[in-house]
Amino acid sequence: MSMNAPTDWGGHGRFLRERAPRILVADDDPDIRSELASALSEDGFLVVEAADGNELLDLVVHAVADPSARPFFDAIVTDVMMPGFSGLDVLTAMRSRTARVPVLVITAYGDDRTTRIAESLGAVAVFRKPFDLEDLRTAIENALAHPGHPPRIDGGGADGSDNGSNE
Numbered sequence: 001m002s003m004n005a006p007t008d009w010g011g012h013g014r015f016l017r018e019r020a021p022r023i024l025v026a027d028d029d030p031d032i033r034s035e036l037a038s039a040l041s042e043d044g045f046l047v048v049e050a051a052d053g054n055e056l057l058d059l060v061v062h063a064v065a066d067p068s069a070r071p072f073f074d075a076i077v078t079d080v081m082m083p084g085f086s087g088l089d090v091l092t093a094m095r096s097r098t099a100r101v102p103v104l105v106i107t108a109y110g111d112d113r114t115t116r117i118a119e120s121l122g123a124v125a126v127f128r129k130p131f132d133l134e135d136l137r138t139a140i141e142n143a144l145a146h147p148g149h150p151p152r153i154d155g156g157g158a159d160g161s162d163n164g165s166n167e
Contacts, residue, residue, distance in 0.1 A: 021074035021144055024059060026050035026090075027106070028082040032129075036077060039133055040140075048073070053085030060090055063101075073101050075140055080107040080114060088114075091121040102143035106131065 023045045027033040030051070037047040050056040056078060063072045078087035085093075091103055105118045110128030118126045125139040 020044050020046045022046045022048065022072065023140065024048050024050060024056070024073045024076045024078075026053070026056040026076070026082065026087065027079040028052050029079070032079075032106075036133075036136075039137075040077075043137065045140075050078075053082040053087065053090060055084075056082070056087070057085045057090050057093060060094055060101075075143055076101055076103045077136070077140070078103060078105060080105060080109060080118070088117060088121060091118065091123060095122050102140075104136065104139055104143065106136075 023040050025033055025036045025040065025047055026049070027036065028051060033049055033051065037049050040047050048059065050059055056076075060073075060076070078090060080087045087103075087105055087107075091105070094101065094103065102124045103122065104125045104127065105123045106127045106129060107114055107118075108129045110126070115126045124143045125136075127136055127139075
């Protein structure tokens with residue numbers, strides 16, 4: 001995988017950077033994790049994968065403790081329910097350390113309560129599985145293009161419809 005950001009992100013990237021953005025993808029379902037990692041890699045992102053909540057927390061704590069060290073992340077996409085720590089546990093740990101990395105949450109347990117909790121912890125978007133990959137790509141691009149003030153989006157459900165914006 002090249003460390004240089006491509007000038008063409010397959011139509012999905014809408015801005016140029018000196019380096020490819022690093023995205024951390026955490027999901028305990030290897031098929032979903034692999035699909036997301038592959039799609040985001042094709043878009044020109046450098047993707048690091050975490051197979052469970054413990055691995056996710058280790059990577060995040062390392063990045064927050066020493067931002068100059070690799071790996072650091074420009075955005076995180078995390079499942080909610082995983083072995084070990086949940087995506088919400090990690091989001092809580094990040095916010096307690098004032099990390100400013102945008103976090104996008106994906107969940108099969110997409111009830112309103114989970115969405116409200118994720119947003120209250122600082123998630124920039126919540127997507128209910130199954131979700132539209134294009135919607136996730138757009139949310140990542142928006143979060144990277146507007147650091148510190150990304151829009152809050154509740155991703156579409158199984159029918160691909162938008163379940164409402166919470167801006």
